[in-house]
Amino acid sequence: MPRRRGSPSIAFALGLVALAFSATPARAQVTPIVVVPETKPAPPPADTPAFSSDATWRFAASVGGTKTSGNSKSSTVNLSGEAVRTTDNSKLNLAIRGLYAEANDNRTGANIAFSSQYDRDFSRDWFGFGKLDLMRDHPANIDMRQSAYGGVGYHLVRTPDHSWDLSGGVGYTEDQYVRPANVAGALREEYGRVEGVISESSTHKVTETTSLRQKVGYFPNLKESGAFRMVFDAGLSVAINASLSLTAGWTYRYDSDPGVGIKKGDAVYVTGIGIKWD
16 A cells, blocks of 8 residues: 655644744743841940940140249249040040249249049949059158059949049058158058048030039048048139140148148149140
């Protein structure tokens, strides 16, 4: 029997279908875009200090003096300097001041004092501190006084224009005398004792050009009941321009047992012109 050939029209149609499939371009794989919402860091805890993290230094110095002649002859020179380093949670303060005075060719004042204090916050309101003081005052029979303290403090007020801190702790003070002194019931060339420390300090920006500071320290003698020292320090600064200012300061020191023949209180009032820079 003769073999039948396929219909040409069917073969042609199948060829067109194959050509169409082969000509259809492959679809490109599309990678889905995942939108990640922007996240913000969590706010710090309520007790975290809110300060700049950059460490900054500030410096200040002042000088003043007086001189008289005629019926009375006197001269006075006072110098002071301060350096302050602050970070987000700490503060280092270094200060030095000196005074020399004469009246009718007799020395009436000659003292120099250095103080340093390091504060470090361990919460927004509480801080720990370490303090070191050195002083020399020959008219008060102090050849050298060395004091070191440590303790804790609390920030009562903390704003850009005002601050007020309370602190307390314990430390050790040693006095070396120019001449032997009768202190704590005995004649001594030097006297060391454990002391407590209770202090408060504040700073205030009164106007755009005027600032005020004050500090009171009370140091009870923990070795001799009833004996104590107290120091009050205040200062006023009025800016002339961005760098220069007029300054005035008053310091009062009281010692309940300075030795026989030595006055218990010493007051120093100084004025001058100051310069500050960063």
